Amino acid sequence: MITAPVRIELRPLAIPASIDSPDAADFIEMVRVRNRIYAEISGHDDHRIAADELLPIYQPDELERRLVWTVSVDGEMVGRVGVDLPLEGDSKVAFWLIELVRDVWGRGVGSTAYELVERTARENGRTVLQSWAEHPDAPGPRLAAPTGFGTIPDDHAARFYVRHGYTLEQIERNSAFDLRGPFEEVKRLLSGATAASEGYRVVQWFAPTPAEFFAGYAWMKSRMVTDAPAASLEFDEETWDAARVARHDAMYTDAGRPLLVTAAQHIATGELCAFNELVIGKDRTEATHQEDTLVLKDHRGHKLGTLVKCAGLLTWRDFAPESPRVITYNAEENRPMLDINEAIGFVPIAYEGAWKKVLDD
Numbered sequence: 001m002i003t004a005p006v007r008i009e010l011r012p013l014a015i016p017a018s019i020d021s022p023d024a025a026d027f028i029e030m031v032r033v034r035n036r037i038y039a040e041i042s043g044h045d046d047h048r049i050a051a052d053e054l055l056p057i058y059q060p061d062e063l064e065r066r067l068v069w070t071v072s073v074d075g076e077m078v079g080r081v082g083v084d085l086p087l088e089g090d091s092k093v094a095f096w097l098i099e100l101v102r103d104v105w106g107r108g109v110g111s112t113a114y115e116l117v118e119r120t121a122r123e124n125g126r127t128v129l130q131s132w133a134e135h136p137d138a139p140g141p142r143l144a145a146p147t148g149f150g151t152i153p154d155d156h157a158a159r160f161y162v163r164h165g166y167t168l169e170q171i172e173r174n175s176a177f178d179l180r181g182p183f184e185e186v187k188r189l190l191s192g193a194t195a196a197s198e199g200y201r202v203v204q205w206f207a208p209t210p211a212e213f214f215a216g217y218a219w220m221k222s223r224m225v226t227d228a229p230a231a232s233l234e235f236d237e238e239t240w241d242a243a244r245v246a247r248h249d250a251m252y253t254d255a256g257r258p259l260l261v262t263a264a265q266h267i268a269t270g271e272l273c274a275f276n277e278l279v280i281g282k283d284r285t286e287a288t289h290q291e292d293t294l295v296l297k298d299h300r301g302h303k304l305g306t307l308v309k310c311a312g313l314l315t316w317r318d319f320a321p322e323s324p325r326v327i328t329y330n331a332e333e334n335r336p337m338l339d340i341n342e343a344i345g346f347v348p349i350a351y352e353g354a355w356k357k358v359l360d361d
């Protein structure tokens with residue numbers, strides 16, 4: 001088959017100060033295309049986000065430079081390219097994505113965009129390039145993660161990564177919990193976890209974080225990159241303080257996205273020891289997203305993971321009764337966390353590959 005040559009344009013996306021600015025049209029169109037691509041890949045609409053709710057994460061941040069380009073083919077916007085450059089310390093890492101509508105796949109558009117990714121990484125002194133993609137289940141040959149946990153189909157995106165020199169490092173499981181189903185098991189698990197965690201109590205807040213929890217929440221957030229299983233992926237250590245917590249929270253509150261933090265507090269010392277986050281858009285009929293969950297190492301073995309997850313879900317059901325389900329991501333080798341999720345009733349709905357390439361210095 002002879003494919004007609006395509007006119008590909010990669011254009012830096014101007015980030016508007018507000019979604020009502022006269023120059024916001026390209027950003028709004030980028031989000032529309034983004035949402036369409038996620039729906040095409042996953043077969044559902046739970047990854048959609050409103051343009052004004054995505055905008056805050058693109059505003060200038062002293063800890064990360066986010067570069068984004070729109071991709072147009074023959075004058076029509078068909079996708080985007082993103083390169084995120086962490087600015088903490090002497091980072092060698094770049095995270096990137098290329099997302100294109102299905103109609104244009106297999107015509108060299110992704111490869112043209114990829115040249116831009118690698119050039120941008122090199123120009124910024126980054127040699128460790130990492131990227132994630134959903135690989136919808138399909139028959140045929142499969143690729144296994146070197147962790148020994150999970151496989152994905154050797155699909156179009158996988159071939160794209162391999163062709164460009166990437167190796168599969170880890171598989172992430174995307175799971176969903178039905179918020180409209182029975183909650184008896186959640187209640188039962190919560191009472192078991194409460195009995196097993198004498199000496200701790202549940203504290204909850206919606207962002208912004210109350211000042212009394214700044215330090216404890218900051219420390220737990222900083223442990224996410226050090227404590228979550230990362231296979232051979234590379235993440236810079238993060239320093240969190242009250243100012244960073246405030247900036248983190250503002251990304252949700254500025255977007256009008258309620259973020260519920262459910263934490264376990266050690267009563268004797270006041271220390272926060274475990275936490276779980278749930279978030280939704282302004283449209284409460286959307287899916288809920290479960291974000292970070294962590295139990296500090298010294299406090300494991302008291303069912304605090306189950307405690308914060310179940311307490312969070314019960315509060316959430318009253319707060320967002322129209323949200324159909326919670327979706328979450330976990331490393332496929334993270335058995336302790338998957339055990340908790342599976343017991344609660346989360347079921348796998350998709351798998352993502354985490355891919356890495358190291359450039360020569």
Ligand SMILES: CC(C)(COP(=O)(O)OP(=O)(O)OC[C@H]1O[C@@H](n2cnc3c(N)ncnc32)[C@H](O)[C@@H]1OP(=O)(O)O)[C@@H](O)C(=O)NCCC(=O)NCCS
Nearest residue numbers: 003097098099100105106107108109110111133157159160
């Ligand atoms: C993964 C993705 C970015 C690839 O983009 P793409 O434009 O389809 O990629 P390319 O066309 O450059 O290369 C893919 C295939 O097309 C072939 N191809 C490249 N140029 C071509 C051309 N001019 N004409 C025909 N075929 C071509 C390539 O040889 C390659 O073939 P292979 O699969 O047998 O190796 C795209 O499918 C996508 O957006 N997927 C969803 C999001 C995603 O998974 N992104 C991954 C990175 S975050």
